[in-house]
Amino acid sequence: MAETALRILLVGIGATLVMDLWGWLLRRVYGVSGLDYRMVGRWVGHMAHGQFRHDGIGRAAPVPAEALIGWGAHYAIGVVFAAVLVAAVGQGWLQAPMPMPALVFGLVSVALPYLVMQPAFGSGVAGARTPDPLATRLRSLITHLVFGCGLYLAACLLAAA
Structure with a gap:
């Protein structure tokens, strides 16, 4: 059990x-900015006071250590997602990872930003209230597909170790 938990932790962090x-590559090569994890920290910080939705998270009052909270939440969510994947496909996947479950899970995981985070940040369902909703949707979709690739890659590295 402890070994499985450690593997899930490492797969989630790796992904x-x-x-x-x-x-980082998108920012560096193409100048495309991604999610500012300070805003995730701000959102989480406001939850402690019972506020779960904002008209615009960037206009909400900053919270202490919001960058640290945001990055911590980001990695914790990745670990939880890895645990959900393993719960869905079985622990055997950690020893013999297959790409399809990880990629499908990566695509399915985009439901969290589309249906929870973006509306809570004031961006609407699936970024409908952003300046370019299609670009927002595609960026989220591709990023979560990359996360699925990361699940598979991290699991393969661990299985080979």
Whole structure:
């Protein structure tokens, strides 16, 4: 049980790191900005006071340590997603990872930003209230597909170790 939990932790961290490297590459090469994790921290920080939805998260009052909270939440969500994947496909996937479950899960995981985070941030369902909703949707979809690739890659690296 402890070994499985450790593997899930490492797969979640690894997949999230792959997603972050993708975001870094997009910023560096194409000038495309991604999610500011300070805003995630701000959102989480306001939850402690019972506020779960904002008209515009950028206009909400900053909270202490919001960047740290946001990055921590980001990686914790990645670990939870890895745990959900393993719960869905079985622990055997950790020893013999297959790409399709990870990729499908990555695509399905885009439901969280589309249906929870973007509306809570004031951006509407699936970014409908952003300046370019289609670009917002595609960026989220591709980023979560990259997360799915990261799940598979991290699991393969662990299985080979």
